[in-house]
Amino acid sequence: MSTTGSLERLRVSNRRAVTALLAADGPMSRADLARGTGLSRTTVSSLVADLIGSGSVVETEDRGRPHKGGSGRPPLLVALSTPAGGVAGVDIGHGHVRVAVADRSGRILAEELNTADVDAHGVGTLDQAARMVRSTLRTAGLARRDLHGVGMCVPAPMDRRSARISTGILPGWRDLLPGEELRRRLDVPVFADNDANLGALAELHHGAARGAADVVYVKVASGLGAGIVLGGRLHRGASGIAGELGHVQVGEDGQVCRCGNRGCLETLVSAPRLLSLLQPAYDDPLTTDRLRELDTLGDSGVRRVLSDAGRTVGRAVADLCNSLNPESVVLGGSLGTSPSLLEGIRASIDRYAQPDTAAAVRVLPGELGDRAELVGAVALALARVAVSVEQG
Ligand SMILES: [Zn+2]
Incomplete structure (x- = not known):
């Protein structure tokens, strides 16, 4: 096997490590990418330059925290590019459903909040969430076909392997697959996670x-x-x-x-x-x-x-x-x-x-108050939609 060939394979696998991390955790600085992938800062900078060149990754307006001990400008964040149109975030709490529609840069265009008796009514809550996504899309001036994906959080532990909620916490959600149920109602990919996880992601990247x-x-x-x-x-x-x-x-x-x-x-x-x-x-x-x-x-x-x-x-x-x-x-x-x-x-x-x-x-x-989970749900949708386009 030629050295050039194995170097190229290494580069492809490193690029994949960078896009996988951006897909999982949302926009981040080059320094965080280096820390998260275990690659050197120089390698990460060069991979990011490649990815920006091929249009898979963009630099975002959002800035991270200033370098430790440095007085320079805070670093720009990099994010996976998403297709034109938008995504939705759905935050399901014990007593509310919150929905936001955002454009590809993560800017929130419209938002809705309703109370709901979530714990006892899984199917009803998911029906309500789907209705709210449709009406928020209308408010945002987007058509149904412009929606590329939805990030959703639920107020209970979610098993990643079964995509089910742990039994007991939400009695009305037994045997439901929340992500799959919402996908069926909206006909777009839905990515579900626990509420505190998405709140943590939102405060980490934007708060x-x-x-x-x-x-x-x-x-x-x-x-x-x-x-x-x-x-x-x-x-x-x-x-x-x-x-x-x-x-x-x-x-x-x-x-x-x-x-x-x-x-x-x-x-x-x-x-x-x-x-x-x-x-x-x-x-x-x-x-x-x-x-x-x-x-x-x-x-x-x-x-x-x-x-x-x-x-x-x-x-x-x-x-x-x-x-x-x-x-x-x-x-x-x-x-x-x-x-x-x-x-x-x-x-x-x-x-x-x-x-x-x-x-x-x-x-x-x-810094994001009780909107953190919603901001995190939007970020999750943007990250995952971008990676499915990339692998497209
Ligand atoms: Zn307990």
Whole structure:
């Protein structure tokens, strides 16, 4: 075999490693590509130049975080090119469906949000999501044929091998294949993942964790979950269900959890649980929006309950920090921007994590708020659609 031939084969396989990483994790800097593929910076730069030349990859307007210790401009990100037209992101929570339609650069053109009784009604929720995708497309001024793919997240662990949701968490979704069901309704490819995973990706590429390599994203909303980023890449685990922070056991004889275990962290800390704790002391009906508002205004009852909740979550996050040594913990979900929750988590990390580990980690509110999962779903769709065109 000739040396030129084997060098060319190596180059093809390296190019494939770069496009596969961009497809899995979305736009990133050349430095993150080098870190994620294990290739040198020089090799990555030259491969990216080839890929830009052949039209498979584009440089995006979005910039990463400035180089460490450097004062120069933050690096440009590179992304797989997508066909003209657009993609949709679908964020399914326990009580809502959110849909966005974006153009090929990831710019969101239109968005819709509706409440829904998601947990009990799998088929109904997917019907509703499909209707919302169609109407959001109309609002965005795109035709059905312009839609190339959909990224979707569900508020439960999703097994990558079976594409099913773990039984128990969403009783109305038993035996459903969410991605396949939505694909049948819309007749385009649908890529599904867990909500905290996509929230972590969104904060990593577009939010508070930009440029970080090791991040724990903690989502506090109707449920509790985490997305874990290691070495600049989302860590999904052997079967896709890594980061189930809500089901860490904190009390052997605690309340029965929807997963079937007892005493899970989520039975103590979730938005509905905290609202029901506080409601008896307030005249007006409390919502998570109101809770955040009262927290910012310094309401003592709300601050106490949220800070205690933060300490409880922080105890489990401190253990994760000891194992993973992350540089940031980013808080997301409808309660992720609560200052008292953040303060409680920080206090527990300082108390229970190994001192050097605690000193190395920053605890930050997410920049994308409760839209992180939606932004992540759009990014997933763009990345996967581009790679299917590339392999076309
Ligand atoms: Zn549980």
